[in-house]
Amino acid sequence: MLNYTSDECRDLFRPLDDNGKDFSKCQKYNLSGLDHETILANRDNLTFYGVVDCDEGWIFDRSVYPSTLTEEWELVCDKEAVPNILQSVYLAGFVVGCLLFGYLADK
Incomplete structure (x- = not known):
């Protein structure tokens, strides 16, 4: 079992900003329709799924x-x-x- 903190889990599914150093606060990978096993198996290559604007609210x-x-x-x-x-x-x-x-x- 993988042990991620909530911040690590959130950062796992966010692309890098334009500067390439920080995680985007306004975009996420388009992972709709995928199950958790598929996402975690491909976590090093999530750019394949594309990027969409965040639409699930803010923290x-x-x-x-x-x-x-x-x-x-x-x-x-x-x-x-x-x-x-x-x-x-x-x-x-x-x-x-x-x-x-x-x-x-x-x-």
């Missing part, structure tokens, strides 16, 4: 906060730029508001 660290907006709105992978975009739009509105209302206050 969030809850050691500091019980819940965050990132977790509630799933702002990971393809949505990770949303907070930066929203902050930029907010600050652009703040600048426009300061200029406009500053000018109107002087009138």
Whole structure:
């Protein structure tokens, strides 16, 4: 019997990132329809099965906060730029508001 920790087991089924050093957090090998024996027998050559985006949810660290907006709105992978975009739009509105209302206050 194989003894893997949960992290080792999770990393076993994730491809490497583009940099080739870290495991991908947004993709997994397409192992649908395969039984565990087949997967473990071919664990050194899982690239043959192709790669798909993760679709089974995410594991969030809850050691500091019980819940965050990132977790509630799933702002990971393809949505990770949303907070930066929203902050930029907010600050652009703040600048426009300061200029406009500053000018109107002087009138």
